[in-house]
Amino acid sequence: MGKNEDAASPDDTAAFGTRYLVDKSKVYDFNAWDNVEWSDEHIETAMAKVEEQRRHPVCNAEDLLKSPADQWDKFYNKNERKFFMDRHWLLKEFPELDFSKYADDKRIRVLEVGCGVGNTTFPLLDCCNKEKTFVLSCDYSPTAVRLVRENDLYNEDHCHAFVWDITKPTNEIPDNSLDFVLCIYVLSAVEPQKQKTAVENIVRLLKPGGTLLFKDYGRYDLTQLRFKKDRYIKENFYCRGDGTLVYFYSQDELHELFTSSGLEKRENTQDRRMIVNRAKKVEMYRMWLKCNFSIVNSIFIPQLTVYWSHSYRVIHK
Numbered sequence: 001m002g003k004n005e006d007a008a009s010p011d012d013t014a015a016f017g018t019r020y021l022v023d024k025s026k027v028y029d030f031n032a033w034d035n036v037e038w039s040d041e042h043i044e045t046a047m048a049k050v051e052e053q054r055r056h057p058v059c060n061a062e063d064l065l066k067s068p069a070d071q072w073d074k075f076y077n078k079n080e081r082k083f084f085m086d087r088h089w090l091l092k093e094f095p096e097l098d099f100s101k102y103a104d105d106k107r108i109r110v111l112e113v114g115c116g117v118g119n120t121t122f123p124l125l126d127c128c129n130k131e132k133t134f135v136l137s138c139d140y141s142p143t144a145v146r147l148v149r150e151n152d153l154y155n156e157d158h159c160h161a162f163v164w165d166i167t168k169p170t171n172e173i174p175d176n177s178l179d180f181v182l183c184i185y186v187l188s189a190v191e192p193q194k195q196k197t198a199v200e201n202i203v204r205l206l207k208p209g210g211t212l213l214f215k216d217y218g219r220y221d222l223t224q225l226r227f228k229k230d231r232y233i234k235e236n237f238y239c240r241g242d243g244t245l246v247y248f249y250s251q252d253e254l255h256e257l258f259t260s261s262g263l264e265k266r267e268n269t270q271d272r273r274m275i276v277n278r279a280k281k282v283e284m285y286r287m288w289l290k291c292n293f294s295i296v297n298s299i300f301i302p303q304l305t306v307y308w309s310h311s312y313r314v315i316h317k
Ligand SMILES: C[S@@+](CC[C@H](N)C(=O)[O-])C[C@H]1O[C@@H](n2cnc3c(N)ncnc32)[C@H](O)[C@@H]1O
Pocket: 072, 073, 084, 087, 113, 114, 115, 116, 117, 118, 119, 120, 138, 139, 140, 141, 144, 164, 165, 166, 167, 184, 185, 186, 189, 190
């Protein structure tokens, strides 16, 4: 994993989302362009690279899948807080998190899953009204959770960090109790076979009307295409040099993953960026996916809502 590998994400430039490549002869005038359509040629090249990766799979995949939390724990022991950038783009990308817009005075309960050392948790606490918000933050790396708790900005009046592997059930949070769940570059770290269980485990914590916000890697993102030999585990799933795992999604897969867990689509969009190495005249394509999926709040009588969501889960299991 390269340091701050989502560094070309919307957080790094004020011009994000507004620079379009209309005249192709000007491609080397800037370092980055937004929303660039992928040509057939680019997609064919990407498919050829993946085919090459398939021919050279990693040999110790089974070992890596046995203890992914240990790999992340080692990662945080080594890198501590020095690796990921704070996600200061949160409100820009997820205006739903601007709680000042909500008239209701009830405290909004947000869970961040796979919080790492708090690069999303602390910017979120910083940009929202702390009296109106309570942020629960979990990660399955005990070292990451310790680093969140030791941060000077950590305050149990507004935040609670705890160890939880989202592929397993938890008693830490009651069912139907959360307004938002944030999944920022975390589901991609979960083995594909366990992702459905992980999503079901977090969806059951959402209130009716509650929302899951997601941002992660899209299929054929530069990060995927850069993997060389001995990194491929299975389709679109790889290990990095430090043993951490990463999956690259299509929009259709995410739609199926979230809707089959009882959520309804509000947004499922591609965030495409072309990065240009002007000196070497090389064009590189980034692709992130951004989603907002919610539990439909179709029944408004509180007692019935509880009944509805409970029976919904029973039927759905
Ligand atoms: C790429 S990091 C992202 C960290 C943070 N969300 C951010 O944006 O800075 C992925 C995080 O997910 C955590 N993670 C991966 N699988 C997990 C699981 N099954 N349960 C809880 N945390 C998990 C890892 O420990 C790691 O901290």
